[in-house]
Amino acid sequence: MNHEIFRERYKRFSEEDEAIQLSINTIIAFEHYIEKDIEESTLDDLKAYMNHLIITNANKYNNVIHIARYYYYVDMKDHYIQMTKYFNTLGVLENIVDRIELYGSKELKDKVLQDIELPPFLSDSTDMPHYTKRFLDILNKHIPQDTCNHILAGNNHGIPKESFDQEKQYYNEASSFKEYLLDKHARKVQELTDYYNNNQIWFEQVITPDVIEFVKDNPEILGGTIKDDKLYITKIPYDINNFLNAENDTLARYYACHCSFVRENIKQETEDIPKEWCYCSGGFAKYPFEVLFDQELDVKLLTTPLDGQRLCRFEIDLSNVDYKK
Template identity: 25%
Template sequence: MDKIGFLDYLKKKGLDGEAARRQLAIADHLDTMMSARNVAKGSGCGSRAARSLIDALVQSGEDSVDNILAILRYGYFVRNDEVYVEALTYLDGVEAMDNLYARLGRIAGEGVRDRIFSKIGPVTPGTDLKARSAAMRTVIGEVLSGLDKDRLDELFASSFRDLDDSHYSSEAGLLAGSNGVDGYIEAKKSEFIGDLKSCMDEGRLFFGQEITPAVMELVTSDPEMAFGRREGGSVYVTKIPFRADMWLKEKDPLKRRYLYCHCPWARESILSEEGTVPSEFCRCSAGFHKKPWEAALGRLVGCDVLESVLAGDDRCRFRIHID
C-alpha cells in the first residue's frame, strides 16, 4: 500500500494530520489482512476482509463512522470495489436511526421515545444490517401503534436522511432556466442518464452498483425511472433497483424485492422470517424523492408512497404533488 499517497489523499479530503494518521492505521491494518489472504479481486475476499475488520471494530467499541469511512476510502484508493461497497453498505444512511430518535422525542415526547427505544439494543455504525433491520422493525411497529395520525404525519414529513440544503442549491436556478416544469424534468433526466452512462463507460460504480447496458435500457425505457413523469399537478417516480443488473437476472419474486430495496435499515427484513419493516417507513424514501422539488419550488410538497417492496409490491413508486 502506498502510505504516503494515501495520507496525501486523506489530507486533500480535509483531514488534519492526526485524523489522517488514524485513518491510515485502519487502512494499513486492512491492507495487511488483504495481503495475507492474497486472493484476486472479484473473489469476495475484499468484502469478507472489510466485514471482518468492521466486526472487530464493533467488538472493541471502535466502529465509529470515521473508522468505517477509513475502510471505504482505502477501497476507493486501491480501487477495490468489494471493500468500497462493503463499507458503503454500513455508512449509507447510517444517520437515519439517530435522526428518527431525535425527531420522535420532539414530536411524541422524550418519555414515549425512550419507552420505544428501550425495546431494542444498542445500534452503532458497525451493527450488521440484519440487526439494524430488526431494530427498525421494532421501532416503527411501536411508533405505528403508539402515535395518532397527525403525529405520524409530522414524524414522516421528511426523510430521516441528512439531506443538506447545500446539495440542492442549484435546483431553483435549474428550474428557472428550464422551459417550465417539463423542461426541468428533462434536464434532470438527462443529468441522471448521463451520470449512469459515464459510470458504465468508465467502469465506475454508481452508488455501489454496476451499470451495464441492460441497466441503461431499463432506465431509459421507463419514463418514470430517471427523474419522473408529470401528469397534471403530480410527478410519478419509479425508483431504480438497488442492484439493477442482478435484479434483472433474478427470477425469484422475494429475492427480486430484496435486490430492489435501497434502504439499509429495511432491506434485510425482506428475507427475514420475522417479517419486514412496516412499509410506512418508506415515507422516508418519499422524503428523499421530494427534496429536489422542494428546493426547486421553494416550498414544501407532498409525496405519496404508491408501491413499495416492503408492502409486497414488485417496485417502489411515488407520487409527488407539485401543484
C-alpha cells in the same frame, strides 16, 4: 496496503502528513486484525472486523471511513459497496426521532426514546430488520399511523440543501416544470453513461449498458413525471444489474430495495415489517423538490418491494405549489 496511492489521494484534501498517517493507521489496524493485506481481505473479513469494532466500542466513523475510501481508490468495488451499507444507516433513526417534536412535543419524543433500542453503528444488515420492527412498534404505540408517516417522510439522511443549488438553477432556467423533469432525466442518463465509460461506481452501483437503457426507458427514474399536479417518482433499483437479471420476484424485490434497515427481510422474512416504513424512502424522494420549491411536500407511498412490488414508487402532491406549468 499501497501507502503511496493513499497519500497521493489524501494530499488532494489538503491533509497534513500527520493527519494522513493517522488515517493510514486505521487501515493498518484492520490489516493487523485480519492478519493479511487489505487488498487480500474478504467480505467476511470486513463483517468480522465491524463486529469487533462494535464489541470493543470502537465503532466510530473515523475508524472505518478510510478503509472504505481505500477500497474505492484501488477499485475493489464489492468491498466498497459493502462499506457503503454501513454508512447508509448512520444517523437515520436518530433523525426520525428528532422529527417527532415537529408533529408532537418534546415530551412525546422523550417517551419514545425511553422505549426504543437503536442499532449500534456498523451493525450487519441481517440484524437490522429486528431493530426496524421494534422501532416501528414503538412509534405506532405512541403516535397515530398518519402522523408516523409524516414523521418518517423527512430528510433523514441529513442531505444539505446546498446539494441542490445546481438543480434550482436548472429549474429556474426551464420554461416549465415538465421541461425541467425531462432535462433532469436526460442529464442523469448522460451521467450514468459517463460513469460507465470511466468504469466508476455510481453511488453503490456498477453501471452497464443495460442499466443505462433501463433508466432511459423509465422517465420516472432519476427524473419524474407530472400529471394533474401530482409528481410521480420511481426509485432506481439499489443493485440494478442483479435486479435486471433476477430469477424470481423475491430476488428482484431484494435487489430493488435500497434500505439497509429492511432489505434483508425481503429474503429472510423473519420480521413482519409494515410497508409504511417506506415513507422514510418517500422523504428521500421528495426532499430535492422541497428544496426546489422551498416548502414541505406531502408524499404518498404507491408501491414498495416490502409489500410484494418490484419497485418503489411515490406520488408527491404539488396542488399547493406555485410551480411553472
